[in-house]
Amino acid sequence: MKEVRLENVTKSYDGETLAIPGINLVCARGEMLALLGPSGCGKSTTLKMIAGIESISDGAIFFDDTDVSDLNTASRNVAMVFEDYALYPHLSVFDNIAFPLSVRGKSKAEITEQVERVLKLLGLREIAGEKVQQLSGGAQQRVSIGRALVREPDLIMFDEPLSHLDSDQKVQLRTEIKRLQQTSKLTSVLVTHDQNEAISMADRIAVMDKGVLQQVDTPSAIYNQPANIFVASFIGEPPMNLLEASYAGVDGQPRVSLAAGRSFSAGEQVWWSLTRRAQGAGLVIGIRPEQVAINPPHTAAGALLLSGRVFAHEPGGDSDVVTVDTSVGRIVAEAPAPLMLAAGGEVELGLEPAHFHYFCKNTGRNLLLEKP
């Protein structure tokens, strides 16, 4: 397998506007890189350009040191796994997986050996003789992955591989792909609109919006240190709470003010960033719902207590989600189920500044990640 590198790749469909204004991205050998973003963010275009299905307008794409920009799909040795499996329904599991080898004129012995290896790897040996149309969606997608693996490609592209599956099969196949990735060290690019799929399977995630890369990092860095407001609110379910605020040093005591005259002193570790970047400027405070305490029995020093009224209470499985109207705005909290709260009831929320994210209101950037 090979390293894939995009250097200043742009894409324009009409010769005037840039759908992709210039992307630099590396998928390291043995890594699964996810392209994640809302519909229309450019992730599918990027995938198609890497695969050679779509031409690039400028820049270059390398597989290791080879410039593949002008090579067509067939010459790039890229295998695709599609959301609708794209199998031959009347052929058996074995014959579907053998297909790329037989069209390349491999010997029967070689085909059998290669297909057996893949069947074993994917746990498909027991159903090798069955016609794929009789299989569940999850099993069909495993066959499709087998067909991609058998030709020993330089790169595997997963295009929304789980989106047609029911939830139980989705979770199951997600784990299987993750396992395959961890044990076989495939170089692969995953395109998905579903953050759970990207977070669970990928080694690194490239979050895209409007054709532009917003952040490329490990799943935990994306969750815990989002680069900007877009990433912060796109990743996480329920989404991060965002509250407008302002910052000012008052008598040497740095304070952050929320709506309705509520203010708190920002933790010492963020003083430097805030003083340097946000003096007098608009701030947006980000708070993850699972870090909002509901009716806290005791609160840490410096915590912010807000009373409010329950707007909605949604039971979940492991946790419940409560939306509360407070003087500083509507706040969503998540806590282990079951919560005994009813819409319209009074509730107190505890917020700890140590858990806050600070963004610049104008640029959207995470102020704490800005380096001098």
Next chain:
Amino acid sequence: MKANSLSAVSAQPGEALRVEAISKSFGEVQALSEVSFSAEPGEVIAICGPSGAGKSTLGRLISGLDIPDSGNIFLGDRALAEVAPQQRRVAHMFESLALYPTLDVFANVASPLRAPSHRGMFSSAEISARVETMLAMMDIAHLSKRRPSELSGGQRQRVALCRTLVQSPSLFILDEPIGHLDAKLRHRLRGEINRRQRALNQATLWLTPDTLEGMAVADRVIMLIDGKVQQIGTSREVYAAPASTSIARLLGDPAMNLIDIWLKQEADGLKVLCNGERMQVGDEFLARLKATGRLRLTLGFPPLHTRLDDPAAVVGLPGNIYTVEPFGKYTLVTVEVNGVHVKAKMPARFQTDVASSVQIGIPVEHVLLFDQESGVLIDNATLPLHNKNVSTPNTLHSEA
């Protein structure tokens, strides 16, 4: 104006929906078998099930787009079999959306209010007010002059949702209303739609394959699998005590662990085997298994309460780490026991190496017992419904 038009809706008397033993087949395929349930005025009912379960067919039979082979549907005191579809006063949002391509967003949303079924109900000013309120709620007020072809999939879905919710029918049917939207919008809208629908006097059927979504929005959840109603209950009831393993598989993220066990008499006493692996069980738990009178059972227990290498766990099973998925707020660990997978939702900071061996701790207080052959729930004696404090869950919080 807005307040007036909204109060006009809630003042309208509510009608209950009663579905009595309806069946429908398409050729050889039995889409629905003897489906019965009722929905009270103002109630939000989620109809959940995997794709192909019959959810959309059920919606189509109620709104009159298809005719049941047998059974009856009543809305208030009207038997719907005798009422033409356009007279049924059912506002139906289709999964396929079915927008008018030549009308702009505003006209699409206003179209049912201008149709004969609503004739004379609203003045043109009231129509505008209702449409604008709805567009604002769905964040698409700025798109009101666009045609459907100029919108993204998520925007089109919101137009269809507006066009359904703007009506004042006797019943709402929403077929996968928020499926194509991003997480942020989905969370906001499901709360707002739910709150709005509950304030009305009309019942709402919310059809979705996403059981967690159904649980979040509904007063009661109906589990529809293979065309049959398998369970009806509140979210809490269904989640705590799924009536069968096929329902349990659809609940939670991820769903509860389900492992098959076999009680086997060996030379040194009655032993519990899981796929050939001997399971460590305390006397109390063994007694509970014996009390079922069955030798083959399926144990169900939630990943959130599944322990790894916890010396306090009395019921255990040895396995190997299969995968580690680090979600932001928790880490999902899959453990393999002779080909069977068990999932544990661990704290975000949890770390382990793939392939290392581990002892799974099964949370006795949270175990449900199912008959292995039929999949039916047989014992929920220690149901943690009202007493969740018997064991603390593995934390959900990411710890900075």
